[in-house]
Amino acid sequence: MILQTGQRTDIPAFYGQWLINRVHQGFVDVRNPYNLLQITRYPINHDVVDGIAFCTKNPLPFIPLLKEINDYRQFWHMTITPYGPDIEPYVPKVDSVIDGFKQISTRLNPQSMVWRYDPIILTHNYTIDFHFESFYNMAKALEGYTDTVVVSFLDIFDKVAQNFPEGFRPSVDVQHNLIKELISIAHSCNMDLKTCGEGDTFKALGANTEGCLTLECYERAWNVSLKAPKRAPARPECNCYLHGDIGAYDSCSHFCRYCYANTNQAAVRHNRMLHDPNSSLLIGPLPKTAIIKESTEKSWIIDTNYKQETLF
Template structure:
């Protein structure tokens, strides 16, 4: 083999970046039901035979002058460390080549709304582990959607739906800010037709706050967040963007990511998103088909 170990390592990093993020060039599929991506540089050729499925199964091979010199089978569980609690944390060795930023939703709702979501206290522990492994700045806590109800709360306050949400928010602010995470995105429930129908079928009743009620409630969120040094961002919520202390959110924020990792990222608005969306241009490697979420949240627009 003429390719040195260092040259192979550098080639693999470049090849993975150019294929794993969805930029790879499709080539003729060599194996049944596989989706093959390739990247070549000089006399080196990298092929990722991706078999799909929720288990993330495939094989990577590097050829030098058309002869295989390196190969690896992969399976979704190869990319994670198993934590005793059952939480799977990204394996830093494999992912160290990537700049990681986490959107982490913790809402503290009852099982009726989030039947298969991990216990809230456990979720906070998981977030803390990510913050310690990477950094608090690489995590955005999502406290959304905001749903005002009785059955959706673990400790409901029947005569004041909003107070129950504020109580949960303050407890989470206290715990999450203790390990340095200080960004929080909020938004109110967006009633897509299928979500509304799902709510009706589940006989789940909730309060739809007026614009003024939203503004007043968010002002209370800001007051709480300020106590713990947390900044509130919106997600496609023009109504509450004008509330003092609230900043327009960008789930994908090119300016923030560029500053965080010291690399260039697009600041241009993603033209394919909703008008109110603040996200900057990116390439989405996820999918609504072939990948499943078992949380079963009643409010989920992707179900």
């Protein structure tokens, strides 16, 4: 199985020691977001866990801990966007995150690293030309450290509408013009541009619409062949293989305005106070009345001599 860490919160940025403790203990407990007493217990060992998938905006606090998981395959999605504190209040400066990206890529390989430039938000400050210049500068800085960049436009989920009421998706024409230029820049820096959650909308422009976190991504990065249980897509326009995230909603302190995983800042601060790095759960202690279901996940690797050509 793939241990997923990043659809609900940013574990490398805020909960790195907790994750390392769980690896050492050999298991992790995860609450059902809709039934807090229902717990799934995932084993963490090399017989079951084929690799660990991360999604972060700030890898820097976790880099000193990487030596603790050197023997686990890793796959990183790292969001690096050009917004200021009006949009991303507590995300570090771009140069710092890029430096962290390069450090991890050097330890792994470029195929295990994905740069996310999403969501694309347009305002008076963040204009189309601003995005072209920012994307170009970042792509040049990351050239050779990844061969994949993922982009998307803002999705107005309920929590996004509540926390970012002025957010919107640009017109179809503007979207096409943006994507066309970003594809050109990405290709000039030896990167494949993928779109996230946009279906096949931009396929004719040259975007890769096959999914930004598919089993094939892991296979290419780790040179293995995987056979995983069938899963329903997270949403109709998404081709990614997502399941079993070990994080928790309302626990990320970046406080990005466009976040779909936080209800509000008060809920996050409350949960952060309940966090114990020695607990089997990310937030709070394991309740005595918890109903624990042992995961029956197994290794998905069927061939370690797998070969596949790189994208370029």
